[in-house]
Amino acid sequence: MGWQPSTRSPIESARVALTTCLAALAVAGAPPIAAQDSEVPPSLEDLIPDSAVENPDEWARQGTDDAVGPGVDTVPDLDAETPIAELPEMSVAWPENVELEPLQPLEPEDDIEFAQLLEDAPQVAFDEAEIEQLSDTLVLGFPQQEPPFSQRGDFVDRFEALSTVEELNDGDENVAQLAARAREDEELLTNLLRVYGYYDGEIVRTIATRDAGEDTADQRPRVRFDVIPGARYTYGAIDLGQLDTAVDAASLRDSFNIQVGDYLQSDTIMAERFNLDRALGESGYAFAEIDEPELLIDHERVEGDLTMPVRPNGKYVFGQVVSSDEAFLSSRHLERIARFESGDIYRRSLEFDLRRAVTATGLVSAVGVEAREIRPPQGDEPGVVAMDVTMERAKLRTIAGAIGYGSEEGIRVQASWEHRNLFPPEGALRLRGILGTREQLAGITFRKNNFGGRDKVLTVDAYASSIDTVAYDARTVALTGTYERTSTLIFQKPLAWGIGAEVLATDERNRIVDGVERPRQTYFVGALFGRATLDTSDSLLDPTRGFRVTGFLAPETSRTQGVQYYYLRNRVDAAYYQTVGNRTVIAARAAFASIQGAELVGIAPSRRLYAGGGGSVRGYGYQAIGPKNDFMEATGGRSLVEASIEARIGTGLLDGAVSVVPFFDLGSVSTSTTPDFGEIKMGAGLGVRYTTGFGPIRLDVGFPLNPEPEDSAVGVYISLGQAF
Incomplete structure (x- = not known):
């Protein structure tokens, strides 16, 4: 800035010069000027001589030199461009013997209100707003009536799930926490309004007072947000890039269900983008590309222009x-x-x-x-x-083994070796063996997966076994071939089926009782069989809805003691599952089986019908239900009927992994080809299920309700998967 002439009066100039002089004296450390008479203070005019008025600059220069005194260097001219090398020393005496009064604690004021809880928040609430009280400390108000806020219900649900104030609804919040989180919630509400297409919305943040009649001892504030959504924006122009170059442009455009004039909602944009991408992928466009959508908001038009470049890249x-x-x-x-x-x-x-x-x-x-x-x-x-x-x-060879004990099976050790691709492609060979108190087995199995089509399996199995159950003692050599379409954990199918053939020779007798052996009887059996399953359930191991129906049919012939017998084995199993509420599944099962065409003596004991056990009527032993001979041995029958019902009730324990299962079972076996309902055995009990990543682990404790003297008082069953 250039120099400008002074407009001060001579008196004003003299005052300025005097001020400059006094400042110079202070810097130089000059002794203080003696104080004037306190009774008659001199005026400014008395202090300024006439020479100072006539030539203030000269007077100020002379006064400074005179004030410095002899033997003291004059104060050097100060140059704004040159820093001061050394500052003059100053010392101030510290006052001694000064006592300060101790600070007195402040008494709390009981009548303080939380009027200033949130800084810069307007303290105004809308009297006629519709109220949504989410908690003791959080209230939403909706004062806008026209146009109506049509998404209000979903809006409130989403806000309640994301609200940080809502997380404090435990009585332990303090004012600072509530204030900070309320600001976050205000921003959340603004963002949610934009999600639904309200770009001119307003959020009024207030502190709501307690209603009359409420507990006045509760001094916690209540945060209130009044939501004024304003007008809802609509879609203006929609640009989908090169989509119109596709052969199926019309149908593809229909899959993107957003039209000009529709209400804006960002959730809808993402959902329809996914639908368009899926439609492209399912219509032959193997290399289609879709860029991220962009939305340009025009506040004057109350519209948003959507741009989402699509490149079909050929069919x-x-x-x-x-x-x-x-x-x-x-x-x-x-x-x-x-x-x-x-x-x-x-x-x-x-x-x-x-x-x-x-x-x-x-x-x-x-x-x-x-x-x-x-x-x-x-x-x-x-x-x-x-x-x-x-x-x-992957590694193709597997060695597996297991050791177990059961009250009915005794000790059981089993082992297997398998090569899953010994005969490519997918031709597996498996060797297995069982050594136990009541069962011994050696077998070899050839299995060809995906043989002749997807999920179709060819299996040929040969084995020799000796088994001693509650009902019979059998020594068997068998060869079985099966071709089936399987339902697996990865690909559960609504229809699974299997057909096969079996030939076997078995030497059998009823159980030995008190050391008395029964005569053995040899059977040569040939059979064809088929089975089919209709399955609408949602899981193989742990279904919660749907039904299953399985039918089995096997025409067989048996030759024993020089007599040839022909008969038909058949069985139907049905199960139904229904979810009730959020945590309970009601499951019901019924089964019917019969053997038509031959007397009981012409049917090998191992191929007759039995009931009882963990997969049948719980509370009774395996094969313990049915006709008995004079030695109270189960002889098996030619007809069977079973039914079960149970409630699988979730407890919420261990993140919902534990369920309790009360159950009731019944069953009957008859020597005739029609069921005998006069000899029905019933069992009931309680089970526990623990859900794992591969299915539930089952523990059931059952009690026979009408047992025979030889039946146990309780049955315990442990397995993987549900009972049915």
């Missing part, structure tokens, strides 16, 4: 499936287990399904499936993609 059909390890799982085998044929329209879900199918073989530790372009689309003709399957081999 394709499936070509060949190519394996990265032909000697292990060949391309031909992978094509067999895929749920698509060459030339079918590409579907992303079928690509994922192929990956799951390869994983389900149990032969790989890692698998990847990727579409590779073989021929690009040309005009309206789709392109072709090959499905490249890459895999890493």
Whole structure:
């Protein structure tokens, strides 16, 4: 800034000069000027001589030199550009013998109100607002009547789930915590309004007073938010990039169910983006791309323009499936287990399904499936993609063993060795053996998975066994072949079936009682059999809804003591599951079985019908229900009926893993081909279930309600999975 002429009067200039002089004296350490008479203080005019008025600058310079005194250096001119090298020393005497009065504690004031709880928060509430009280400390008000807030219910639920003030509803909150969290909730409410398309909404944060009649001793404040959503914005322009270049542009656009004029909601944008992506993937667009959506809000139009670039990148059909390890799982085998044929329209879900199918073989530790372009689309003709399957081999040999004890089975040791791909692809060989108090077995099994189609299994099993149960003693050699379509934990199917054949020779007799042996009888048996299961349940091991119906039919022939017998074995099992409330499942089961066409003596004891045990009527021993001979041995029968009902009640213990299960069972076995309801045995009890990642562990304790003298007073059953 340049220099400007002074406009001060001479008197004012003199005052300024005097001030400058006194400042210079202070800096130089000059002795203080003697005080004037306190009774008559001099005026400013008395202190300023006439020479100071006539030439103030000269007078100020002379006065400073005179004030410094002899022997003292004059105060140097101060240069604004040069810093002071040394500051003059100053010393101030510290007052002695000064006593301060002790601080007195402040008494709390009982009548303090929380009017200033939240800084900068307006202390105004809307009298005619509709109120939603979420807790003792949190209230929402909705004063806006027009236009109505149509999403209010869902809005309140989402806010309540995310509110930080709501988390303090335990009586332990303090004012500071409540204030901080209330500010966070105000921002949360603003963001939620925008989620629903209210971009001009207002949130009024207040401290609500207690209503009349409430406990006045409760001094906790109540935070209130009045929500004024304002007008709801709608969609303006919608730009989906290159979607209109797709062959199926019209149907694909229909899958993105957002139109111009619809109300804005960010949740809907994300949901419809997913729907469009799925539609592209299921309609042949193997390499489609969708960018993140962008929304441009125009407050003047009360609209938002949506831009979401879509690049379909051409339509394709499936070509060949190519394996990265032909000697292990060949391309031909992978094509067999895929749920698509060459030339079918590409579907992303079928690509994922192929990956799951390869994983389900149990032969790989890692698998990847990727579409590779073989021929690009040309005009309206789709392109072709090959499905490249890459895999890493898993360990294929397994050795397993188990040792157990049961009150009915005694000691039991079993072991097995298996190679799951000894005969590629998916040809397994398994050797197994059992050594126990009542059972000994040696067997060999060949199993071919995915044989002739997806989830179809060929099994050939040969074994020799000796088994001593409650009802019979049998020494058996058998050969069984089965071809079936299985339902697995990964792929539970609504329809599973199996057909097979069996030939066996068995030497059997009833149990030895008091050392008295029964005569043995040899049976040569040949059988064909078939079974089918309809399953609408939601789980194989732990169903909560749906039903299952299984039918079994086996025409058989038996030759014993020179006589040929022909008969038909059949059985029907049905189960129903229904969830009641949030934690209870009601499960019911019924079974009927019969053997038609032969007398009981012509049927080997091991192939007759029995009831009792953990999978039948709990509270009774295995095979303990049914006709008995003079030695009170179970002889088996030709008809069976069973029924069970139980309630699987969740307790909430261990994060909901524990359930208690009261149950009631009944069953009857008859020597005739029709059930005998006059000899029904009933059992009841209580069980516990512990849910794990692979299914529930079951512990049931059952009591016979109408036992025979030889029946035990209680039965205990432990297994994996539900009873039915």
